[in-house]
Amino acid sequence: EPEVTQTPSHQVTQMGQEVILRCVPISNHLYFYWYRQILGQKVEFLVSFYNNEISEKSEIFDDQFSVERPDGSNFTLKIRSTKLEDSAMYFCASSEEGYNEQFFGPGTRLTVL
């Protein structure tokens, strides 16, 4: 069964460094998303991406964040100048055009020291 994949599974970085989280959405899906979940808190929407541009973003998704689809398969989230409070699980999700269901990848645990 097709699934969303994410790398790395765990990323440790120093405060102030830049990180790139990678995702490979399900191959026939056209909508891509990033969510995050701080430990013990609810899953929060960051951004949605369609047709090579951001279609919606939350108030969390400020200038520190950016997304890109560098090729036909990868979807990335870049976090510049990481802060301690960026420590969280970051989930990528994707959905088919015309369908509402979003399928999540296994997540990347980001730890900022």
Next chain:
Amino acid sequence: QKEVEQNSGPLSVPEGAIASLNCTYSDRVSQSFFWYRQYSGKSPELIMSIYSNGDKEDGRFTAQLNKASQYVSLLIRDSQPSDSATYLCAVKRNNRLAFGKGNQVVVIP
């Protein structure tokens, strides 16, 4: 008012019993509703979607939607120890999913 509310504390149910989970939402224009299961340290896994008022059954799971009351529920019949997880209610608005905090279910063998 929170966008999606799941207020119940942890739910303990004996194996074989029915687990009942509730969720309310604030945005009346929402049209798509989902239940996800999340095991500890894992990602959300979609188990049910519902778009119309009434009941929708899939195996041991039944989702119920009442748009007038802005209420979504999930029933898990014949609960199994493998059902022990946190269940997340999610409501779609535009492109985003808004999640509730989740309800932890513990099935006791």
